[in-house]
Every structure is written in structure tokens, then in C-alpha cells.
Amino acid sequence: xxxxxxxxxxxxxxxxxxxxxxxxxxxxxxxxxxxxxxxxxxxxxxxxxxxxxxxxxxxxxxxxxxxxxxxxxxxxxxxxxxxxxxxxxxxxxxxxxxxxxxxxxxxxxxxxxxxxxxxxxxxxxxxxxxxxxxxxxxxxxxxxxxxxxxxxxxxxx
Amino acid sequence: xxxxxxxxxxxxxxxxxxxxxxxxxxxxxxxxxxxxxxxxxxxxxxxxxxxxxxxxxxxxxxxxxxxxxxxxxxxxxxxxxxxxxxxxxxxxxxxxxxxxxxxxxxxxxxxxxxxxxxxxxxxxxxxxxxxxxxxxxxxxxxxxxxxxxxxxxxxxx
DNA sequence: CGCATTTACTTCATGCTTAAAATATTTGCA
DNA sequence: TGCAAATATTTTAAGCATGAAGTAAATGCG
Numbered sequence: 001x002x003x004x005x006x007x008x009x010x011x012x013x014x015x016x017x018x019x020x021x022x023x024x025x026x027x028x029x030x031x032x033x034x035x036x037x038x039x040x041x042x043x044x045x046x047x048x049x050x051x052x053x054x055x056x057x058x059x060x061x062x063x064x065x066x067x068x069x070x071x072x073x074x075x076x077x078x079x080x081x082x083x084x085x086x087x088x089x090x091x092x093x094x095x096x097x098x099x100x101x102x103x104x105x106x107x108x109x110x111x112x113x114x115x116x117x118x119x120x121x122x123x124x125x126x127x128x129x130x131x132x133x134x135x136x137x138x139x140x141x142x143x144x145x146x147x148x149x150x151x152x153x154x155x156x157x
Numbered sequence: 158x159x160x161x162x163x164x165x166x167x168x169x170x171x172x173x174x175x176x177x178x179x180x181x182x183x184x185x186x187x188x189x190x191x192x193x194x195x196x197x198x199x200x201x202x203x204x205x206x207x208x209x210x211x212x213x214x215x216x217x218x219x220x221x222x223x224x225x226x227x228x229x230x231x232x233x234x235x236x237x238x239x240x241x242x243x244x245x246x247x248x249x250x251x252x253x254x255x256x257x258x259x260x261x262x263x264x265x266x267x268x269x270x271x272x273x274x275x276x277x278x279x280x281x282x283x284x285x286x287x288x289x290x291x292x293x294x295x296x297x298x299x300x301x302x303x304x305x306x307x308x309x310x311x312x313x314x
Numbered sequence: 315c316g317c318a319t320t321t322a323c324t325t326c327a328t329g330c331t332t333a334a335a336a337t338a339t340t341t342g343c344a
Numbered sequence: 345t346g347c348a349a350a351t352a353t354t355t356t357a358a359g360c361a362t363g364a365a366g367t368a369a370a371t372g373c374g
Contacts, residue, residue, distance in 0.1 A: 012284065013281070013283070016284050019302075026306055127173050132305055133173065139176075142179050145182075148287070149182060149183055151288070
């Protein structure tokens with residue numbers, strides 16, 4: 001029979017790897033449910049929701065480049081998603097006065113209304129999935145994640 | 158001027174939504190770095206790494222259906238990734254005696270060696286990115302994530 | 315046995331994702 | 345002014361992801 005290493009201290013790197021694996025699993029599990037719910041209830045996808053969420057915070061819209069920066073995805077990626085959302089009438093590209101290369105994207109009235117319904121449902125789904133965390137526990141973990149983000153940013157330079 | 162709501166208690170659902178947004182941000186940030194590193198150092202991708210990681214735990218290989226179950230991705234998805242890894246000589250499909258529909262996939266010697274180098278680098282990257290968490294803090298968060306997973310599983314039925 | 319159902323897997327259509335190349339326009343400066 | 349460099353965006357090629365449809369083989373039961 002094997003020795004029981006379970007209660008011996010693991011090297012720090014193993015402990016952190018274990019954390020990452022759990023982290024990823026939880027994240028993927030929640031994301032999968034969100035995708036499925038968005039698909040079933042609103043015939044849309046997470047990337048489309050993300051674009052609309054970003055635009056909903058800027059009444060006068062965002063330039064394509066700013067939009068891809070906010071979402072932290074590539075320019076080319078945003079082009080396709082915006083194309084499709086435009087076809088659905090949820091947003092429009094407007095010319096930017098004085099710069100014929102650029103365009104400003106903003107939600108239409110219909111897009112804003114649609115997004116508000118999606119956002120309310122989204123918040124309820126998250127509240128349900130994370131109900132195991134009390135508001136205090138949620139705040140505590142949020143704080144730790146903010147530390148993590150800060151340390152990840154710092155290492156970039 | 159607007160009232161300052163910042164220090165009033167937020168509804169639980171807002172607190173949890175905030176947690177989810179931080180969670181997603183951290184997860185995407187770490188994943189992006191992993192993808193970039195895998196690409197630069199090993200000319201591979203996270204899905205390929207995931208497939209090899211899964212197979213590395215089963216010396217005699219896995220059937221395609223079991224592989225997609227373990228990875229929690231669709232069957233059709235696994236087909237393509239396995240196709241490409243096979244072309245690279247990192248794994249092989251073997252016939253399953255007594256069932257001509259099925260095939261068993263396992264790492265080749267070259268695939269196992271390659272994976273072991275990738276896994277060592279992967280662990281070091283994670284250790285670096287999560288270094289802001291002490292082993293104790295890491296264990297603590299891992300425990301909370303396990304609670305979360307358990308509660309997510311339970312709600313499925 | 316015969317044939318409907320189930321199982322294992324691949325293919326297909328569509329969309330998301332990236333990096334890199336291409337296009338168009340603006341800016342800066344010799 | 346003229347033109348090289350920078351900027352804003354789209355296009356392209358390749359891979360990942362899904363759900364659904366298709367193919368082939370195995371199973372089960374009347």
C-alpha cells in the first residue's frame with residue numbers, strides 16, 4: 001500500500017497549480033451555463049453579450065479600436081461580431097467626423113432594450129450560481145482577485 | 158452632484174455579479190498568458206495541451222468518447238484536435254478489439270516526452286502568476302472553489 | 315433470426331478567436 | 345508640398361467550439 005502524502009505540505013507550486021485547476025473548472029462550468037442560457041433564452045452568445053454590455057456603458061458609442069481594447073480581444077474579432085449584431089439591428093456603425101478611417105459603434109434603441117432584458121437575466125443566473133457565497137464571502141474573494149489582478153498587471157513590465 | 162452609494166450595502170446579487178466579473182477577468186488574463194507562452198515556447202495551444210494532459214493520466218489511452226467526457230467538450234471537437242496531434246506524431250488511434258466503431262487514443266513516446274516538458278513549464282508559469290497567494294491562501298481559495306463546484310453540481314438536478 | 319434502437323465516431327454549418335497581411339486614411343516632418 | 349510612418353479597420357488563414365446530421369457497427373428483443 002502507498003504512503004499517504006495527503007497531509008504533508010505540498011510544494012507551493014503544486015498548491016497553486018491545484019488552485020488554478022479548480023479555478024478553471026469553476027470558470028468553465030459557469031461560462032458553459034451562461035452560454036447555454038443565453039442561447040436558449042435569447043438566441044445569442046457570450047461574445048455578443050459582452051459587446052453589448054461594453055457599449056451599454058457608453059451612450060455615445062465606442063470606436064472599433066476602443067471596443068476591442070475594452071473587451072481585450074483582437075480587432076479582427078470585433079469586426080465579425082459587430083457585423084452580425086448590426087444585421088440584427090442591435091447596433092450601428094456611424095462615421096467619425098474628421099477621420100474617414102474610423103467608425104463609432106453604438107447600441108440602437110432596440111439593442112439597448114434587448115441588452116437590458118439580457119442583463120437582468122444574466123445577473124439573476126449569476127446570483128443563483130454563486131448563491132453558495134454569502135455577500136461577505138463574495139466580497140472577500142473579490143478582494144483577493146483584485147490583488148491577483150494587480151500583481152498580474154505589474155509583472156507585465 | 159450624485160449621492161454616494163459606494164459604502165451602502167449592495168444587494169447580494171450585485172456583490173456576486175462583481176465577483177463573477179473579477180473572476181472572469183482573472184481567468185481570461187491567466188489563460189491568455191498561458192496560450193501565449195504555449196505558442197511561443199512549444200508551438201502549441203491550450204486545447205492541445207489539455208488533450209495531452211488528459212491522456213498522460215491514462216497510460217493505456219482513452220476512447221474518443223471518454224476523452225471528450227473527461228475534457229467536457231463536444232465529440233466533434235476532439236476529433237479535429239486528435240487529428241492534428243496525430244499528424245504531429247504525439248498520439249495514435251488504435252483499434253479497440255471487439256468494437257470496430259471505437260478507437261483508443263494514447264500518447265506516443267514522443268508525445269509523452271513533449272508533454273512532460275510542457276507540463277513542467279506550465280506549472281512554473283502558474284506558480285509565477287499566482288505567487289501573490291501564499292500556499293495557505295491558495296489552499297483556502299481552493300476550498301471555497303470546491304464548495305462552489307459542489308453546489309453547482311447539485312443544482313443540475 | 316431480423317430489424318429497430320443505441321452507441322461510437324466523424325462531418326457539417328456556423329460562429330468565435332488569433333496573428334498577420336492588406337487597405338485606406340491621417341499625421342509628421344524634411 | 346511630398347512622402348514615409350503611424351493609425352483604424354477589414355480580410356485572411358488556421359484552429360477551436362458547438363449542436364445537429366450522417367455513417368457505421370453493435371445490441372437487444374420480438
